[in-house]
Amino acid sequence: MRITVCIKQVPDTNKVEVDPVTGVLKRSGVDSKMNPYDLYAVETAMRLKEQSGGSVCVITMGPPQAEAVIKEAYSLGADTGVLLTDRAFAGADVLATSRAISAGIKKSGDFDLIICGKQSTDGDTAQVGPEISEWLNIPSVTNVKSITSFDETSITVERETPSSVETLRLEFPCLISVDKDIYIPRLPSYLRKKATADREILRLGINDLEDSDEKHYGLNGSPTQVQRIFPPESNSTREIWTGDGQQLSEKIIGKLKELKFVREVK
Amino acid sequence: MFSEQNYREILNIINDSERVLFKESINEEYSHDELGGTFSTPDLVVKVTSADEVSAVAEYAYSRDIPITARGSGTGLVGACVPVSAGIVIDMSMMNHILELDTDNLTVTVEPGVLLMELSKYVEENGLFYPPDPGEKTATIGGNISTNAGGMRAVKYGVTRDYVRALDVVLADGRHVSFGGKIVKNSSGYALKDLMIGSEGTLGIIVKATLKLLPLPKKTISLLIPFPDISTAINTVPEIIKAKCIPTAIEFMQKEVIEDAESYLGSKFPDSSSDAYLLLKFDGSSTEEIENYYDNTAQICLAAGASDIYISDTEERDETIWKARGAFLEAIKNSTTDMDEVDVVVPRSRVSEMVEFSHRLQQEVGARIKSFGHAGDGNLHIYVLKDDLDGEKWEITLKNAMDKMYAKAKELEGEVSGEHGIGFAKKEYLSRSLDPVSIELMKGIKQAFDPKNLLNPGKIF
Numbered sequence: 001m002r003i004t005v006c007i008k009q010v011p012d013t014n015k016v017e018v019d020p021v022t023g024v025l026k027r028s029g030v031d032s033k034m035n036p037y038d039l040y041a042v043e044t045a046m047r048l049k050e051q052s053g054g055s056v057c058v059i060t061m062g063p064p065q066a067e068a069v070i071k072e073a074y075s076l077g078a079d080t081g082v083l084l085t086d087r088a089f090a091g092a093d094v095l096a097t098s099r100a101i102s103a104g105i106k107k108s109g110d111f112d113l114i115i116c117g118k119q120s121t122d123g124d125t126a127q128v129g130p131e132i133s134e135w136l137n138i139p140s141v142t143n144v145k146s147i148t149s150f151d152e153t154s155i156t157v158e159r160e161t162p163s164s165v166e167t168l169r170l171e172f173p174c175l176i177s178v179d180k181d182i183y184i185p186r187l188p189s190y191l192r193k194k195a196t197a198d199r200e201i202l203r204l205g206i207n208d209l210e211d212s213d214e215k216h217y218g219l220n221g222s223p224t225q226v227q228r229i230f231p232p233e234s235n236s237t238r239e240i241w242t243g244d245g246q247q248l249s250e251k252i253i254g255k256l257k258e259l260k261f262v263r264e265v266k
Numbered sequence: 267m268f269s270e271q272n273y274r275e276i277l278n279i280i281n282d283s284e285r286v287l288f289k290e291s292i293n294e295e296y297s298h299d300e301l302g303g304t305f306s307t308p309d310l311v312v313k314v315t316s317a318d319e320v321s322a323v324a325e326y327a328y329s330r331d332i333p334i335t336a337r338g339s340g341t342g343l344v345g346a347c348v349p350v351s352a353g354i355v356i357d358m359s360m361m362n363h364i365l366e367l368d369t370d371n372l373t374v375t376v377e378p379g380v381l382l383m384e385l386s387k388y389v390e391e392n393g394l395f396y397p398p399d400p401g402e403k404t405a406t407i408g409g410n411i412s413t414n415a416g417g418m419r420a421v422k423y424g425v426t427r428d429y430v431r432a433l434d435v436v437l438a439d440g441r442h443v444s445f446g447g448k449i450v451k452n453s454s455g456y457a458l459k460d461l462m463i464g465s466e467g468t469l470g471i472i473v474k475a476t477l478k479l480l481p482l483p484k485k486t487i488s489l490l491i492p493f494p495d496i497s498t499a500i501n502t503v504p505e506i507i508k509a510k511c512i513p514t515a516i517e518f519m520q521k522e523v524i525e526d527a528e529s530y531l532g533s534k535f536p537d538s539s540s541d542a543y544l545l546l547k548f549d550g551s552s553t554e555e556i557e558n559y560y561d562n563t564a565q566i567c568l569a570a571g572a573s574d575i576y577i578s579d580t581e582e583r584d585e586t587i588w589k590a591r592g593a594f595l596e597a598i599k600n601s602t603t604d605m606d607e608v609d610v611v612v613p614r615s616r617v618s619e620m621v622e623f624s625h626r627l628q629q630e631v632g633a634r635i636k637s638f639g640h641a642g643d644g645n646l647h648i649y650v651l652k653d654d655l656d657g658e659k660w661e662i663t664l665k666n667a668m669d670k671m672y673a674k675a676k677e678l679e680g681e682v683s684g685e686h687g688i689g690f691a692k693k694e695y696l697s698r699s700l701d702p703v704s705i706e707l708m709k710g711i712k713q714a715f716d717p718k719n720l721l722n723p724g725k726i727f
Contacts, residue, residue: 187576
């Protein structure tokens with residue numbers, strides 16, 4: 001299976017700070033890391049590759065220093081990496097971003113499956129994945145919570161919605177965006193990091209793309225007008241457990257103890 | 267005998283019936299601590315809110331020869347807060363205010379009932395760092411001081427004792443005294459403050475503490491290092507220390523304990539390829555600085571037989587590893603019917619001998635024995651599990667296992683307790699381990715502080 005994973009570099013902080021004058025996310029002065037949701041996408045790709053063979057290519061768009069997330073993906077086991085970097089890409093909204101990334105994917109070779117994280121922790125829109133599939137004219141499924149099976153020509157996935165779980169089969173080529181906790185992401189390997197330190201990264205600028213019209217990318221290609229940005233209110237969390245009565249009661253007790261709501265009395 | 271009249275007189279002092287618990291209003295939890303091997307119900311519980319109340323209750327108890335035992339969150343493991351001679355339990359958990367953050371002197375002053383997790387959160391929000399890091403985050407700082415708690419960062423930063431600058435203490439007769447100060451150096455007579463630390467409530471009741479802080483390291487990186495077996499893992503630790511690149515923590519863990527934690531937490535550990543792991547943590551001011559720093563350590567581990575080194579450099583990644591590590595005690599507890607622990611500390615070079623000994627002991631005594639611990643400072647937590655052993659058989663098996671492990675620790679030039687204290691449960695082993703002169707001196711100190719033997723009587727020796 002030839003898999004392409006879309007990854008993004010985001011600020012390494014839990015506090016999203018917005019510049020009150022420009023309304024733009026503050027990124028300077030903060031360490032960067034791979035978008036936590038993308039770790040699940042990379043992990044899903046690595047598991048599929050381990051089962052089916054093939055290759056994993058990662059692609060990102062950003063300033064030159066965004067190559068750090070590609071190197072990180074190498075230390076997780078990715079084979080090749082593409083960095084879309086050009087001043088003309090700067091200031092892109094979801095439309096311009098998805099357009100550039102889809103153009104980069106086309107340029108970087110054939111693929112069977114594109115995997116995205118559910119959303120990014122800085123933009124939070126969850127739209128770039130599905131929009132890439134539109135540009136490439138391939139099917140997509142969001143909120144994938146598990147991979148049921150795959151064969152030479154298709155993949156079957158479970159997608160979670162608030163009220164139901166859908167099982168869907170997609171023919172290649174296609175795109176899925178995976179939910180948190182689909183697998184526990186592996187940690188970067190020191191040995192792989194050393195071994196891939198000099199591995200090449202394919203750098204693409206606007207002139208390398210099939211469509212190199214500046215009006216289609218970056219700020220020029222972004223119809224979105226941002227009125228106001230504010231951090232979302234914290235989400236409630238929910239866990240669903242399955243098992244028989246005995247297992248479930250043990251889990252509930254375990255959870256209550258972990259939360260220190262109850263204490264063991266002998 | 268504690269009488270109804272004693273109750274009414276103490277109620278008069280406190281003047282709040284919600285905070286003075288007598289007879290059936292005393293919750294069962296006051297009769298034991300977290301491990302529950304020691305049981306005794308107090309005659310009275312007073313939930314104090316000020317040092318003056320502690321003084322008044324102590325003065326009253328002193329005049330009528332009533333024992334007093336101070337209690338924090340009750341998260342101890344050796345029965346130190348259990349009132350074995352009954353009397354009054356003073357519950358410090360409502361004295362939980364952070365009183366002052368002094369950014370000129372880098373100190374924080376707190377009441378003793380502040381929880382460790384509240385303290386670390388508060389100082390870290392202010393860009394500062396309280397290094398002691400015991401696993402039990404819901405313990406009170408008063409309890410931590412009373413046992414000289416250690417925790418995972420001891421390898422680099424030391425233990426609670428190294429961070430206590432000043433203590434306000436109520437003595438047995440109710441007098442309120444201050445030991446130490448915000449000063450960095452002190453050569454002014456006997457170190458009474460240091461005598462209080464680790465004294466498990468037998469010399470006085472801590473009512474205020476001033477703690478030393480450090481600037482908060484900007485970045486931490488953990489390394490999870492898989493080894494083929496536990497002895498190879500632990501035998502690498504002295505090499506790591508010798509390389510003079512000191513991690514803040516060096517923990518060892520084994521697959522079966524990790525699996526207990528996975529089923530207890532209902533979440534997966536990020537690697538399951540090996541039987542044994544070392545977990546190292548480094549801190550510094552930037553990712554690059556830490557990477558340069560740990561590179562040599564990584565090479566040492568690979569040369570010693572590690573199959574790879576996994577890098578945890580973000581909060582999300584740390585969470586998956588350290589949450590499991592933090593849950594080990596509860597997870598092991600959850601996997602059996604009852605258990606007792608050994609908290610021995612041995613020289614770092616002898617850790618693997620101790621761990622291997624405890625493994626072999628399983629066969630010999632006929633019980634499961636699990637361990638994890640601070641490989642970097644030689645402090646081991648070894649647990650003997652009851653499983654389906656019946657009452658009497660369990661008592662005999664446990665005693666046999668304990669006797670052998672403490673004897674082994676002594677042979678390896680170790681001590682009875684690294685951080686949990688002696689309390690009630692480990693008294694016998696302390697008296698066997700220390701020489702009689704040391705015990706005599708300790709008794710003399712107890713006599714000087716508490717001539718009537720009313721403060722937490724029946725503990726330590």
